[in-house]
Amino acid sequence: MARVKFERFLDRNDFGMSTSATDISCSASKWTEIGSYQIPAQQEIAFGVGKVSENGVDSRRKATLVIDSVAGHLTDGKLRLAYSDANGITVSPVQEDLLANWDDGVELAEVTNLRVREDSYLKILINLTTASTVDMSDTDIKANIPVTVYML
Numbered sequence: 687m688a689r690v691k692f693e694r695f696l697d698r699n700d701f702g703m704s705t706s707a708t709d710i711s712c713s714a715s716k717w718t719e720i721g722s723y724q725i726p727a728q729q730e731i732a733f734g735v736g737k738v739s740e741n742g743v744d745s746r747r748k749a750t751l752v753i754d755s756v757a758g759h760l761t762d763g764k765l766r767l768a769y770s771d772a773n774g775i776t777v778s779p780v781q782e783d784l785l786a787n788w789d790d791g792v793e794l795a796e797v798t799n800l801r802v803r804e805d806s807y808l809k810i811l812i813n814l815t816t817a818s819t820v821d822m823s824d825t826d827i828k829a830n831i832p833v834t835v836y837m838l
Contacts, residue, residue, distance in 0.1 A: 690837040693735045693747070696723055698829040701810055707822035709756070714817045717766065720753065721810040721829065725802055728838045732801035733767050733780045733808060734794040735832040747832035748791030749781075751810070754826045755818040761786035763814035767794075767831070772805040785812060796834045808833070 698704070701721030712718040725731050736745030749767075753760045766782040780800065783792050802808065810829070812820070821827070 692835050692837075694833050694835050695747075696808070696829070696831045696833055698827055701808075701829055701831075703822055703827050703829060705823045705825060709822050710820045712812060712814050712818050712820060714814060717811045717813045719809055719811050720820055720822070722770070723808040725804050725806050725808070727804045730801045730803050730836040730838065731808060732796045732834045732836075733769075733831065734796040735834055737795045737798075744793075746793040746795040749788070749794040749831045750791045750828060751788040751831070752826060752828040753785065753788075753812065754821050754824040756821045757818070759826070760812070760814065760818060760820070761789070762816065763812055766811045766813070768809040768811060769800075769802045770807040770809050771802075772807070774807070777809065785814075794832055801834075801836065 700723050735747040738744045763785045765785045765788050768777050768779045770777045
């Protein structure tokens with residue numbers, strides 16, 4: 687049972703998308719990991735925050751991701767948030783939407799009872815329509831992902 691539960695936003699640096707990161711080549715129509723965050727000790731983390739209640743109250747928060755290539759802004763493809771075990775063998779998708787929708791934000795509710803524990807990973811993957819190189823060091827890349835943290 688979690689002792690403390692709180693909301694947090696992870697940014698581009700949390701996912702390894704810093705200005706010193708190496709560019710990533712993406713093939714067309716193939717899922718490519720562009721960022722990951724390792725869960726710290728004695729924590730469980732779930733993508734998303736809140737939910738839409740039966741009486742219509744919406745406590746979800748927006749997740750935004752802006753991805754740039756060396757040729758410009760990338761919007762043609764899909765973006766997926768996923769959980770991975772510590773060894774990267776089991777990868778479970780949690781949310782997927784068109785890449786273009788993530789610029790303005792995608793409402794991201796916590797999927798109840800679906801979270802990962804220490805040493806596992808939160809992953810960001812993209813599947814582009816045409817091959818491209820993600821310019822990871824570009825300052826235009828933005829990531830603001832809401833998560834729910836459970837301290838054990």
